[in-house]
Amino acid sequence: MPTMVKMSDLEFSALRKLIYERSGIAFQDNKRYVLESRLARRLEELEMDSFGQYLQFLSIGPYQTDEFQEMFNRITINETSFFRNEPQLDVFEKVVLPKILEARKATKRLRIWSAACSTGEEPYTLAMQVHRSLGVRLSDWHVEILGTDISQKVLNIAQDAKYTSFSFRSVDPLVVSRYFKQDGGFQVLDPTIRQMVNFEKHNLKDSLAASRHGIWDVIFCRNVMIYFDDDMRKRVLEMFHKQLADDGVLFIGHSETLRSSSNLFKPLDAPQSFAYTKA
Ligand SMILES: C[S@@+](CC[C@H](N)C(=O)[O-])C[C@H]1O[C@@H](n2cnc3c(N)ncnc32)[C@H](O)[C@@H]1O
Known part of the structure:
Protein backbone atom coordinates (compact mmCIF):
# COMPACT_ATOMS: atom_id res chain seq x y z
CA MET A 1 0.00 0.00 0.00
CA PRO A 2 1.50 3.44 -0.91
CA THR A 3 2.13 5.76 2.04
CA MET A 4 -0.15 8.75 2.22
CA VAL A 5 1.41 12.07 1.23
CA LYS A 6 1.67 14.39 4.25
CA MET A 7 0.53 18.00 4.16
CA SER A 8 2.82 20.61 5.72
CA ASP A 9 1.55 23.53 7.81
CA LEU A 10 2.14 25.90 4.93
CA GLU A 11 0.43 23.65 2.39
CA PHE A 12 -2.55 23.21 4.71
CA SER A 13 -3.02 26.93 5.21
CA ALA A 14 -2.63 27.67 1.47
CA LEU A 15 -5.06 24.90 0.48
CA ARG A 16 -7.74 25.75 2.99
CA LYS A 17 -7.48 29.43 2.01
CA LEU A 18 -8.07 28.49 -1.65
CA ILE A 19 -11.00 26.24 -0.72
CA TYR A 20 -12.54 28.93 1.46
CA GLU A 21 -12.14 31.61 -1.20
CA ARG A 22 -13.83 29.42 -3.80
CA SER A 23 -16.61 27.81 -1.79
CA GLY A 24 -16.93 29.25 1.71
CA ILE A 25 -16.19 25.79 3.14
CA ALA A 26 -14.04 26.39 6.23
CA PHE A 27 -11.58 23.67 7.26
CA GLN A 28 -10.70 24.38 10.90
CA ASP A 29 -7.17 23.98 12.35
CA ASN A 30 -7.85 20.40 13.45
CA LYS A 31 -9.10 19.25 10.04
CA ARG A 32 -5.77 18.85 8.27
CA TYR A 33 -5.95 15.07 8.36
CA VAL A 34 -9.46 15.13 6.85
CA LEU A 35 -8.25 17.16 3.90
CA GLU A 36 -5.10 15.08 3.56
CA SER A 37 -7.00 11.80 3.48
CA ARG A 38 -9.81 12.97 1.19
CA LEU A 39 -7.28 14.18 -1.38
CA ALA A 40 -4.74 11.35 -1.06
CA ARG A 41 -6.31 9.32 -3.89
CA ARG A 42 -6.39 12.38 -6.14
CA LEU A 43 -2.65 12.97 -5.67
CA GLU A 44 -2.01 9.33 -6.54
CA GLU A 45 -4.09 9.63 -9.71
CA LEU A 46 -2.17 12.72 -10.73
CA GLU A 47 1.10 11.00 -9.81
CA MET A 48 2.04 13.86 -7.53
CA ASP A 49 4.15 13.34 -4.46
CA SER A 50 3.47 16.58 -2.62
CA PHE A 51 0.60 18.92 -1.87
CA GLY A 52 2.86 21.74 -3.05
CA GLN A 53 2.62 20.33 -6.57
CA TYR A 54 -1.12 19.98 -6.21
CA LEU A 55 -1.42 23.60 -5.07
CA GLN A 56 0.47 24.73 -8.15
CA PHE A 57 -1.77 22.63 -10.35
CA LEU A 58 -4.80 24.31 -8.74
CA SER A 59 -3.43 27.82 -8.93
CA ILE A 60 -1.91 27.98 -12.38
CA GLY A 61 -2.33 26.26 -15.66
CA PRO A 62 -5.22 25.38 -17.95
CA TYR A 63 -6.80 22.73 -15.72
CA GLN A 64 -7.53 24.75 -12.62
CA THR A 65 -11.33 25.08 -13.09
CA ASP A 66 -11.75 21.36 -13.78
CA GLU A 67 -9.51 20.50 -10.88
CA PHE A 68 -11.51 22.63 -8.45
CA GLN A 69 -14.58 20.68 -9.52
CA GLU A 70 -12.72 17.41 -9.06
CA MET A 71 -11.55 18.56 -5.64
CA PHE A 72 -15.03 19.63 -4.46
CA ASN A 73 -16.36 16.24 -5.58
CA ARG A 74 -13.94 14.70 -3.09
CA ILE A 75 -13.93 17.06 -0.14
CA THR A 76 -17.65 17.69 0.29
CA ILE A 77 -19.88 15.58 2.53
CA ASN A 78 -22.83 14.47 0.45
CA GLU A 79 -24.88 12.55 2.96
CA THR A 80 -28.62 12.82 2.38
CA SER A 81 -31.76 10.68 2.16
CA PHE A 82 -35.41 10.79 1.10
CA PHE A 83 -37.72 12.36 3.71
CA ARG A 84 -34.76 13.39 5.84
CA ASN A 85 -36.09 14.94 9.07
C1 LIG B 1 -24.63 17.04 3.56
S1 LIG B 1 -25.13 17.50 1.94
C2 LIG B 1 -26.78 18.08 2.27
C3 LIG B 1 -27.81 17.52 1.30
C4 LIG B 1 -29.26 17.89 1.61
N1 LIG B 1 -29.45 19.32 1.63
C5 LIG B 1 -29.71 17.27 2.91
O1 LIG B 1 -29.79 17.99 3.92
O2 LIG B 1 -29.98 16.08 2.96
C6 LIG B 1 -24.19 19.00 1.70
C7 LIG B 1 -24.04 19.40 0.23
O3 LIG B 1 -23.57 20.75 0.18
C8 LIG B 1 -22.79 20.88 -0.99
N2 LIG B 1 -21.97 22.12 -0.88
C9 LIG B 1 -20.88 22.35 -0.11
N3 LIG B 1 -20.43 23.61 -0.29
C10 LIG B 1 -21.27 24.20 -1.19
C11 LIG B 1 -21.31 25.50 -1.78
N4 LIG B 1 -20.42 26.46 -1.49
N5 LIG B 1 -22.29 25.75 -2.69
C12 LIG B 1 -23.21 24.80 -3.01
N6 LIG B 1 -23.22 23.55 -2.48
C13 LIG B 1 -22.26 23.26 -1.58
C14 LIG B 1 -21.99 19.59 -1.03
O4 LIG B 1 -21.49 19.31 -2.33
C15 LIG B 1 -23.02 18.57 -0.53
O5 LIG B 1 -23.65 17.90 -1.60
Whole structure:
Protein backbone atom coordinates (compact mmCIF):
# COMPACT_ATOMS: atom_id res chain seq x y z
CA MET A 1 0.00 0.00 0.00
CA PRO A 2 1.50 3.44 -0.91
CA THR A 3 2.13 5.76 2.04
CA MET A 4 -0.15 8.75 2.22
CA VAL A 5 1.41 12.07 1.23
CA LYS A 6 1.67 14.39 4.25
CA MET A 7 0.53 18.00 4.16
CA SER A 8 2.82 20.61 5.72
CA ASP A 9 1.55 23.53 7.81
CA LEU A 10 2.14 25.90 4.93
CA GLU A 11 0.43 23.65 2.39
CA PHE A 12 -2.55 23.21 4.71
CA SER A 13 -3.02 26.93 5.21
CA ALA A 14 -2.63 27.67 1.47
CA LEU A 15 -5.06 24.90 0.48
CA ARG A 16 -7.74 25.75 2.99
CA LYS A 17 -7.48 29.43 2.01
CA LEU A 18 -8.07 28.49 -1.65
CA ILE A 19 -11.00 26.24 -0.72
CA TYR A 20 -12.54 28.93 1.46
CA GLU A 21 -12.14 31.61 -1.20
CA ARG A 22 -13.83 29.42 -3.80
CA SER A 23 -16.61 27.81 -1.79
CA GLY A 24 -16.93 29.25 1.71
CA ILE A 25 -16.19 25.79 3.14
CA ALA A 26 -14.04 26.39 6.23
CA PHE A 27 -11.58 23.67 7.26
CA GLN A 28 -10.70 24.38 10.90
CA ASP A 29 -7.17 23.98 12.35
CA ASN A 30 -7.85 20.40 13.45
CA LYS A 31 -9.10 19.25 10.04
CA ARG A 32 -5.77 18.85 8.27
CA TYR A 33 -5.95 15.07 8.36
CA VAL A 34 -9.46 15.13 6.85
CA LEU A 35 -8.25 17.16 3.90
CA GLU A 36 -5.10 15.08 3.56
CA SER A 37 -7.00 11.80 3.48
CA ARG A 38 -9.81 12.97 1.19
CA LEU A 39 -7.28 14.18 -1.38
CA ALA A 40 -4.74 11.35 -1.06
CA ARG A 41 -6.31 9.32 -3.89
CA ARG A 42 -6.39 12.38 -6.14
CA LEU A 43 -2.65 12.97 -5.67
CA GLU A 44 -2.01 9.33 -6.54
CA GLU A 45 -4.09 9.63 -9.71
CA LEU A 46 -2.17 12.72 -10.73
CA GLU A 47 1.10 11.00 -9.81
CA MET A 48 2.04 13.86 -7.53
CA ASP A 49 4.15 13.34 -4.46
CA SER A 50 3.47 16.58 -2.62
CA PHE A 51 0.60 18.92 -1.87
CA GLY A 52 2.86 21.74 -3.05
CA GLN A 53 2.62 20.33 -6.57
CA TYR A 54 -1.12 19.98 -6.21
CA LEU A 55 -1.42 23.60 -5.07
CA GLN A 56 0.47 24.73 -8.15
CA PHE A 57 -1.77 22.63 -10.35
CA LEU A 58 -4.80 24.31 -8.74
CA SER A 59 -3.43 27.82 -8.93
CA ILE A 60 -1.91 27.98 -12.38
CA GLY A 61 -2.33 26.26 -15.66
CA PRO A 62 -5.22 25.38 -17.95
CA TYR A 63 -6.80 22.73 -15.72
CA GLN A 64 -7.53 24.75 -12.62
CA THR A 65 -11.33 25.08 -13.09
CA ASP A 66 -11.75 21.36 -13.78
CA GLU A 67 -9.51 20.50 -10.88
CA PHE A 68 -11.51 22.63 -8.45
CA GLN A 69 -14.58 20.68 -9.52
CA GLU A 70 -12.72 17.41 -9.06
CA MET A 71 -11.55 18.56 -5.64
CA PHE A 72 -15.03 19.63 -4.46
CA ASN A 73 -16.36 16.24 -5.58
CA ARG A 74 -13.94 14.70 -3.09
CA ILE A 75 -13.93 17.06 -0.14
CA THR A 76 -17.65 17.69 0.29
CA ILE A 77 -19.88 15.58 2.53
CA ASN A 78 -22.83 14.47 0.45
CA GLU A 79 -24.88 12.55 2.96
CA THR A 80 -28.62 12.82 2.38
CA SER A 81 -31.76 10.68 2.16
CA PHE A 82 -35.41 10.79 1.10
CA PHE A 83 -37.72 12.36 3.71
CA ARG A 84 -34.76 13.39 5.84
CA ASN A 85 -36.09 14.94 9.07
CA GLU A 86 -39.70 13.99 8.55
CA PRO A 87 -41.25 16.19 11.28
CA GLN A 88 -39.81 19.24 9.51
CA LEU A 89 -41.08 18.02 6.14
CA ASP A 90 -44.52 17.51 7.68
CA VAL A 91 -44.54 21.20 8.56
CA PHE A 92 -43.60 21.99 4.97
CA GLU A 93 -46.39 19.82 3.56
CA LYS A 94 -49.16 20.45 6.07
CA VAL A 95 -48.56 24.05 7.18
CA VAL A 96 -46.39 25.96 4.71
CA LEU A 97 -47.41 24.47 1.37
CA PRO A 98 -51.20 24.93 1.81
CA LYS A 99 -50.64 28.60 2.75
CA ILE A 100 -48.38 29.26 -0.22
CA LEU A 101 -50.73 27.45 -2.61
CA GLU A 102 -53.62 29.57 -1.33
CA ALA A 103 -51.54 32.76 -1.71
CA ARG A 104 -50.55 31.81 -5.27
CA LYS A 105 -53.96 30.59 -6.46
CA ALA A 106 -54.35 33.49 -8.89
CA THR A 107 -51.03 32.92 -10.68
CA LYS A 108 -50.83 29.15 -10.05
CA ARG A 109 -47.08 29.46 -9.94
CA LEU A 110 -44.98 27.74 -7.29
CA ARG A 111 -41.18 28.01 -7.04
CA ILE A 112 -39.04 25.90 -4.69
CA TRP A 113 -35.24 25.94 -4.44
CA SER A 114 -33.34 23.08 -2.81
CA ALA A 115 -29.89 24.61 -2.35
CA ALA A 116 -26.96 22.21 -1.79
CA CYS A 117 -29.21 19.30 -2.73
CA SER A 118 -26.48 16.66 -3.06
CA THR A 119 -27.72 13.56 -4.94
CA GLY A 120 -31.30 14.81 -5.29
CA GLU A 121 -33.22 13.04 -2.53
CA GLU A 122 -34.26 16.37 -0.97
CA PRO A 123 -35.77 18.11 -4.05
CA TYR A 124 -37.44 14.85 -5.17
CA THR A 125 -38.98 14.48 -1.70
CA LEU A 126 -40.38 18.02 -2.03
CA ALA A 127 -41.70 17.15 -5.50
CA MET A 128 -43.52 14.09 -4.09
CA GLN A 129 -45.05 16.27 -1.39
CA VAL A 130 -46.20 18.88 -3.92
CA HIS A 131 -47.50 16.08 -6.16
CA ARG A 132 -49.65 14.54 -3.43
CA SER A 133 -50.81 17.95 -2.17
CA LEU A 134 -51.95 19.21 -5.56
CA GLY A 135 -53.27 15.87 -6.83
CA VAL A 136 -55.24 16.32 -10.05
CA ARG A 137 -54.75 20.09 -9.85
CA LEU A 138 -51.04 19.65 -10.60
CA SER A 139 -51.56 20.03 -14.35
CA ASP A 140 -53.12 23.50 -13.82
CA TRP A 141 -50.05 24.70 -11.92
CA HIS A 142 -46.66 25.82 -13.08
CA VAL A 143 -44.39 24.19 -10.51
CA GLU A 144 -40.64 24.83 -10.61
CA ILE A 145 -38.37 22.88 -8.29
CA LEU A 146 -34.67 23.51 -8.67
CA GLY A 147 -31.91 21.45 -7.04
CA THR A 148 -28.44 22.99 -6.99
CA ASP A 149 -25.06 21.92 -5.67
CA ILE A 150 -21.40 22.86 -6.05
CA SER A 151 -20.49 19.31 -7.06
CA GLN A 152 -21.28 18.14 -10.60
CA LYS A 153 -20.75 14.53 -9.56
CA VAL A 154 -23.69 14.50 -7.15
CA LEU A 155 -25.88 16.34 -9.67
CA ASN A 156 -25.22 13.63 -12.25
CA ILE A 157 -26.49 11.04 -9.76
CA ALA A 158 -29.51 13.25 -9.08
CA GLN A 159 -30.33 13.48 -12.81
CA ASP A 160 -30.20 9.69 -13.07
CA ALA A 161 -32.83 9.36 -10.34
CA LYS A 162 -31.87 5.75 -9.50
CA TYR A 163 -31.28 4.99 -5.83
CA THR A 164 -30.21 2.15 -3.57
CA SER A 165 -31.93 1.20 -0.31
CA PHE A 166 -29.50 3.46 1.61
CA SER A 167 -31.38 6.53 0.32
CA PHE A 168 -34.63 5.21 1.80
CA ARG A 169 -33.45 4.60 5.34
CA SER A 170 -36.30 6.62 6.88
CA VAL A 171 -39.05 6.18 4.32
CA ASP A 172 -42.45 4.54 4.61
CA PRO A 173 -42.40 1.51 2.21
CA LEU A 174 -45.76 2.67 0.84
CA VAL A 175 -44.13 5.86 -0.43
CA VAL A 176 -41.36 3.83 -2.06
CA SER A 177 -43.82 1.54 -3.84
CA ARG A 178 -45.93 4.49 -4.95
CA TYR A 179 -43.11 6.53 -6.48
CA PHE A 180 -40.40 4.02 -7.47
CA LYS A 181 -40.01 0.95 -9.65
CA GLN A 182 -37.50 -1.74 -8.71
CA ASP A 183 -34.86 -2.37 -11.37
CA GLY A 184 -32.13 -4.78 -10.29
CA GLY A 185 -30.52 -3.34 -7.18
CA PHE A 186 -31.99 0.11 -7.79
CA GLN A 187 -35.24 1.93 -7.21
CA VAL A 188 -36.02 4.09 -10.24
CA LEU A 189 -38.02 7.26 -9.62
CA ASP A 190 -41.36 7.71 -11.40
CA PRO A 191 -40.88 10.00 -14.44
CA THR A 192 -43.72 12.27 -13.27
CA ILE A 193 -41.73 13.22 -10.17
CA ARG A 194 -38.43 13.14 -12.04
CA GLN A 195 -39.73 15.75 -14.50
CA MET A 196 -40.85 18.12 -11.75
CA VAL A 197 -37.23 18.83 -10.74
CA ASN A 198 -34.39 20.54 -12.61
CA PHE A 199 -30.78 20.49 -11.53
CA GLU A 200 -28.04 23.03 -11.99
CA LYS A 201 -24.55 23.53 -10.67
CA HIS A 202 -24.43 26.49 -8.28
CA ASN A 203 -21.96 27.66 -5.69
CA LEU A 204 -23.69 29.31 -2.73
CA LYS A 205 -20.94 31.88 -2.80
CA ASP A 206 -22.24 33.17 -6.11
CA SER A 207 -24.99 35.66 -5.25
CA LEU A 208 -25.12 36.99 -8.80
CA ALA A 209 -25.97 33.56 -10.25
CA ALA A 210 -28.57 33.17 -7.50
CA SER A 211 -30.22 36.46 -8.44
CA ARG A 212 -30.56 35.28 -12.04
CA HIS A 213 -32.82 32.49 -10.81
CA GLY A 214 -35.32 35.02 -9.48
CA ILE A 215 -37.54 34.89 -6.42
CA TRP A 216 -38.49 31.66 -4.62
CA ASP A 217 -41.57 30.84 -2.54
CA VAL A 218 -39.69 28.24 -0.50
CA ILE A 219 -35.97 27.70 -0.04
CA PHE A 220 -34.52 24.59 1.55
CA CYS A 221 -30.86 24.84 2.56
CA ARG A 222 -30.11 22.04 4.98
CA ASN A 223 -26.90 20.57 6.34
CA VAL A 224 -24.42 22.67 4.42
CA MET A 225 -24.13 25.87 6.45
CA ILE A 226 -22.45 23.82 9.21
CA TYR A 227 -19.39 23.68 6.92
CA PHE A 228 -19.25 27.48 6.53
CA ASP A 229 -17.78 30.06 8.89
CA ASP A 230 -19.86 32.96 10.30
CA ASP A 231 -18.89 35.28 7.50
CA MET A 232 -19.93 32.95 4.69
CA ARG A 233 -23.11 31.94 6.55
CA LYS A 234 -24.05 35.61 6.83
CA ARG A 235 -23.43 36.17 3.10
CA VAL A 236 -25.52 33.17 2.15
CA LEU A 237 -28.37 34.20 4.44
CA GLU A 238 -28.34 37.73 2.99
CA MET A 239 -28.57 36.19 -0.47
CA PHE A 240 -31.52 33.98 0.60
CA HIS A 241 -33.23 37.02 2.10
CA LYS A 242 -32.96 38.75 -1.28
CA GLN A 243 -34.16 35.74 -3.23
CA LEU A 244 -37.10 34.79 -0.99
CA ALA A 245 -40.63 36.10 -1.62
CA ASP A 246 -41.93 38.40 1.15
CA ASP A 247 -44.30 35.66 2.31
CA GLY A 248 -41.81 32.86 1.52
CA VAL A 249 -40.26 30.37 3.93
CA LEU A 250 -36.66 29.27 4.45
CA PHE A 251 -35.96 25.80 5.89
CA ILE A 252 -32.57 25.03 7.43
CA GLY A 253 -30.92 21.93 8.94
CA HIS A 254 -31.83 20.83 12.47
CA SER A 255 -28.31 21.52 13.78
CA GLU A 256 -28.00 24.95 12.20
CA THR A 257 -28.90 28.40 13.46
CA LEU A 258 -29.59 31.82 11.98
CA ARG A 259 -27.99 33.59 14.93
CA SER A 260 -25.71 35.73 12.78
CA SER A 261 -28.64 36.96 10.70
CA SER A 262 -31.41 37.05 13.25
CA ASN A 263 -32.30 40.58 12.11
CA LEU A 264 -33.23 39.23 8.66
CA PHE A 265 -35.39 36.24 9.58
CA LYS A 266 -37.79 35.22 12.31
CA PRO A 267 -38.70 31.63 13.25
CA LEU A 268 -41.97 30.19 12.04
CA ASP A 269 -44.32 29.42 14.88
CA ALA A 270 -44.32 25.63 14.38
CA PRO A 271 -42.43 23.15 16.56
CA GLN A 272 -39.54 21.22 14.98
CA SER A 273 -39.88 23.17 11.75
CA PHE A 274 -36.45 24.88 11.63
CA ALA A 275 -38.27 27.24 9.30
CA TYR A 276 -38.02 31.01 9.00
CA THR A 277 -39.87 33.86 7.38
CA LYS A 278 -38.52 37.33 6.62
CA ALA A 279 -38.38 39.52 9.73
C1 LIG B 1 -24.63 17.04 3.56
S1 LIG B 1 -25.13 17.50 1.94
C2 LIG B 1 -26.78 18.08 2.27
C3 LIG B 1 -27.81 17.52 1.30
C4 LIG B 1 -29.26 17.89 1.61
N1 LIG B 1 -29.45 19.32 1.63
C5 LIG B 1 -29.71 17.27 2.91
O1 LIG B 1 -29.79 17.99 3.92
O2 LIG B 1 -29.98 16.08 2.96
C6 LIG B 1 -24.19 19.00 1.70
C7 LIG B 1 -24.04 19.40 0.23
O3 LIG B 1 -23.57 20.75 0.18
C8 LIG B 1 -22.79 20.88 -0.99
N2 LIG B 1 -21.97 22.12 -0.88
C9 LIG B 1 -20.88 22.35 -0.11
N3 LIG B 1 -20.43 23.61 -0.29
C10 LIG B 1 -21.27 24.20 -1.19
C11 LIG B 1 -21.31 25.50 -1.78
N4 LIG B 1 -20.42 26.46 -1.49
N5 LIG B 1 -22.29 25.75 -2.69
C12 LIG B 1 -23.21 24.80 -3.01
N6 LIG B 1 -23.22 23.55 -2.48
C13 LIG B 1 -22.26 23.26 -1.58
C14 LIG B 1 -21.99 19.59 -1.03
O4 LIG B 1 -21.49 19.31 -2.33
C15 LIG B 1 -23.02 18.57 -0.53
O5 LIG B 1 -23.65 17.90 -1.60
